[in-house]
Amino acid sequence: MKNLFTLIFLFIYSLTSAKNDPQITGAISDDQGQDVPYATVLLQKATDTSMVKADISDEAGNYTFLNVPAGTYFIEVTFVGYGTSHSAPFQFDGKSVFKVPSIILSQQTEQLSEVVVKSSRPIVEVQPDKTVFNVDGSVNAVGNTALELLRKSPGVVVDNNENLILQGKNGVQVYIDGKKSPLSGDDLANYLKSLQSTEIDAIEIITNPSAKYDAEGNAGIINIRLKKDQGLGFNGTATGGYRYGKNSKYNGSASLNYRESNFNTFGSYNIYSGENLSEFFLFREQGGNAYDQSNIDLGNSTNHGFRIGTDLFINKKNTIGILVNGSLNDHNSITNSNTNISSLADGIIDSFLVASNKINSSRDNVNFNLNYAFRGENDKSLNIDFDYGYYRNNTNSFQPNQYLAEDGFTTLFERTFSNVTPTDIDIYTGKIDYETNFAKGKLALGVKSSLVETDNTFDNYDIIEGERIKNLDRSNNFVYRENVNAAYSSWQRKISEKININIGLRVEHTNSMGDLTSTQTNMDEAVERDYVDFFPSGGITLQANDNNSWRLAYSRRIDRPSYQDLNPFEFQLDELTFQRGNPFLNPQYSNSYSLTHTYKYTLNSTLSYTVISDVFTQITDAVDDRKATLTNINLAEQKNLALSVSYPFTITKWWNVYATATAYHLENNADIDGKIIDLNVNAFNFYGQNTFMLPKGFKAELSGWYNAPTLWGNWVTNSQYDVSAGISKKFWDDAATLKISVSDLFYTNGWGGESRFGQLYMRGGGNWESRQLRVNFTYLFGNKQVKSARNRKTGIEEEQSRIKG
Incomplete structure (x- = not known):
């Protein structure tokens, strides 16, 4: 200390x-x-x-x-x-x-015979420390959710469980307007689905964050910048959209901004409602039997998002702000599954399991922020943030299960159960950030403290003759508390005309306690941890000449487990599958090294090497001859060697192209009770974007991406690719925009793979409504020159990102 x-x-x-x-x-x-x-x-x-x-x-x-x-x-x-x-x-x-x-x-405006070209931001920008996907300028972004946009973002992969992977590495942290999201897992995915492209200005992909950022995030940070309105006055935006894949979906949003010389008030609201159909299969070999399961899931979601705030400009140097934002989600779904059970010896089906899972859930996530900002002379700045956020999740499930004989009609056994799983999470944070010129460079210093309290209840009921009877053996309560105190310092300086250096150190002290209470006294368990970590970072940049620059960088980072993954109790997902948390799940640590070359500020090449110890991964392990358990463990090590190249270029004055490709070698290694995971793969991904400026004010896009087979924990996945196209037109003096697009033209954005762990072999795959027709209309009103609300980075982000549904 x-x-x-x-x-x-x-x-x-x-x-x-x-x-x-x-x-x-x-x-x-x-x-x-x-x-x-x-x-x-x-x-x-x-x-x-x-x-x-x-x-x-x-x-x-x-x-x-x-x-x-x-x-x-x-x-x-x-x-x-x-x-x-x-x-x-x-x-x-x-x-x-x-x-x-x-x-x-x-802005430049060029006249090309009948084609009027107004210069604008490129759709993808490669900057010294990050890649920026300018969503607002993309036609193919129309009607997409934030999660779907991330699938289209350079170097980003969304796996079959809707987890984010960046350049082959998991542990990505998601920020919204510089604030780390309070969510992870299913809840983060649901929030990103509720966030519409009409609200998003840009997506920033930061692969090597400085010491100023929380140390959380082994793979890096994805910051989603929301739109801000642009002198004094009032303006706003209204949008409406429709999508159709196999079911209809609707979205709408509105934002207002009013600015005077001494204050700025802003607010926005969005809504999404629609049905989504997904299909998946899972084949499992276990204990001499084969289980061939097919599933169809139909979900109906309604998501509301809101953001409201006020900035008070005390004078030119001092500002006080209040910000409230949140999301409210209601989700209902039904999953119907059929499992053929046969012997591996002769392949003859001897029974069937017909099951259903009906889920009703509500998720509320609301955050409050009070902030102060000082901007002085000579680059001095001081930012103070206090945050409180709460997350409430109430999920009820109803699961009837029926075993049928080999004839498919005779009932062998029936069992129905339900789960009631409320989760309450409260997060308190405070932080101070200060920057000033110092020793011929720029010095940044800061401190932060956070307190997290979670309360997870799992109640399991057997349904017998229509009555709910609580199963005490499968019910529990898990309370988790965590306090993290941190301080950081970073300094950057130009030591010559050609050389720029930056160094940083972040120190974090963590104290946590997880306490399980169940009716089975021998199951009660408490796990306490207390540790201090140091996270150095740094880099050196050489401007070799007017056309070439080189940058060598290093950082050490951490990912802590999601709160729910620490719950040691085992609960039942269906008749054949259980899930159990791991109270002894350790944080995962990464050491990342990168060498970047930039040619003429456009062609960007990066060679990186990352070693992650105690890597999180979810495995499915055999319990007996019939049942399997999902749990999270730490792999011994993951190694990732990657080469990324990106290049924006112009073919003609009306045709711009951006292309990026990443090739990487990935290794996952672990020895878990004698069961060996020793996997390696050579993989790559590619992203390309074509933008065409057409006559009469039309704009068209053709984009696509490809992900080669890679590793997800102990799974080896199949390849995926997607091609999308769209067109847009502005009218009414650019106040209105109509965008039409089709995503995944060839319906290839499905997932698949296989896994072998011990005596358990699995093969699975699935698809969703990835091919969709999207229509979106946007109208701007009021004074379009109103200056934006501040893009405020608050202090609650890291803690929020670890909430998992």
């Missing part, structure tokens, strides 16, 4: 002691008042226009030049889709801080 208090001391000390080094600094915005990140900024001599230094603007549109001799200079700024802009010449004394007046970029 000594190091933790040392970091806190340094944080407080820096507030008063940091000095300002001689530098030239400034900011870049567009003609709508929005910050322009990652623009190319050149410092040039006023005497002969020769270049002295080059920089890239940061996320807030700021740039800084250090170690500049006295002289007369001007700034030149370029960015794709905008015209070149220059500052007025200025005199720099080489001894103080000189702030260049803000530089405004204007």
Whole structure:
């Protein structure tokens, strides 16, 4: 803990002691008042226009030049889709801080005979520390949910359980507007399904986060940026959409924004309602028998999402904000399954299991945030956040099971049971982040504390002659409490015209207690843990020349188990399948190394190597000759060696292409009670996007992706691919947009694979309504130049991401 208090001391000390080094600094915005990140900024001599230094603007549109001799200079700024802009010449004394007046970029418009091309953001941008998928500009994004958009995002894979995998690695953390989602597992998937593309501005894929981010997330971070309205006044957006695959689906949303000189109030609401059909099969060899199961699931969901907040601008430097956001989900589904049971010896079917699972569930997730922001001179900033979030899940299931004889008619045995599983989770967090110029570089310091309390109840009932009788042997209550205190420090500096370095360290102290209570006294169990972890990170960037740059980076990260996965009690999913948590599930740790080369700020190549210890994975193990149990374990190790290449290029003035490919070698190794997992695979994935600017204001897209066979825990999966197409048209002075698209044209976005663990062999696969016709209409009203609400990063994100349905 000594190091933790040392970091806190340094944080407080820096507030008063940091000095300002001689530098030239400034900011870049567009003609709508929005910050322009990652623009190319050149410092040039006023005497002969020769270049002295080059920089890239940061996320807030700021740039800084250090170690500049006295002289007369001007700034030149370029960015794709905008015209070149220059500052007025200025005199720099080489001894103080000189702030260049803000530089405004204007969009380019080019006339090509009958084709009018208005430059806009590329659909995919490769930036120094992340890849950005600009959803708002994509036609094929129309009518998609956030989960479906992630399937289309470069380097992202969504597996058959709707878990996220990034460049072959699990442990992805999802952020919404810089706030880590409170959800994981089924609940995260359901929330992402409720979030519509009309609300999403961009998806950021960050594979090597700095020490400023929570240490959670072995594979990296996916940040979903929601749309913000753009001087003073009122504006809003209304959308409506329809989708059809095998069933109808509807979505709608509305957002309002009102801004005056001293405050900004904003709010949004969205709704989704529809039926979804999925089919899957599972073949299992166990104990001399074969179990061939087919399933059809029909679900009906209604999702409501909301966001409302106010920013009070006390003065130019100080802002106080309040933000409330949440999602409300109601879901009903019925799964009908038929299992043929036969002997492996002769293959003759001797019985059938006919089962059904009816589920009614409601999930409410609401978060409250109070924040303060200070923006001072010379890049000083202070952010303070206090958050409270709650999650309530009530799920009831009804499961009749009937065994039939080999004739398929004679009943051998019947059993009906139901489960009632309420879950309450409360999360409290507070954090402070501070940035300032220090020692000719930029210093960032911060502290954070979080407290999580979860209460999980599992009540199992036997249904006998229409009456519910509680099964005390299969009912329990699991309470989990966790406190994490953290401090971090990071520093970056240009040590020469060509070399930039950054280093960081995050320290986290974790104390947790899991307590199981059941009517079976010998099942009562408590597990307590107390540990301190250190997470270093760093990198060095070499600007070799005007066209080539290199970056070498390293980070250590952690993933903690979801709260429900720690519950040691075993509960029944159906007659043949059980699920059990693991109170001794350890966090998984990763060490990641990467070397990135960038050519002309466009062609981006990254070689990375990641070693993850104690990897989470779900296995299915044989209990006896008939039953199987799903549980989560730690694999000994996973190794991932990957090469990623991405390149945006222009074929003609009306045809733009973005392509990215990742090839990787993946190894999963474990020895679990003598049962060996030793799997390795060479795999790759590809993503391509074509954008066509057509006459009469039309815009078309053709996109696709391919995932080669890979590993999911102890499963070896089949390949998947998807091709989608769409077209859009703006009218009414660009106030209205109509988008029409078809996803998964060839209906190939299904999943499949096989697994062997001990004496249990499984083979499975399935599909869902991936091929859909989507129609979406958007209308903008009011003053379109209203400046956006702040994109606020709060403190509750890491804890929320571990909630699992």
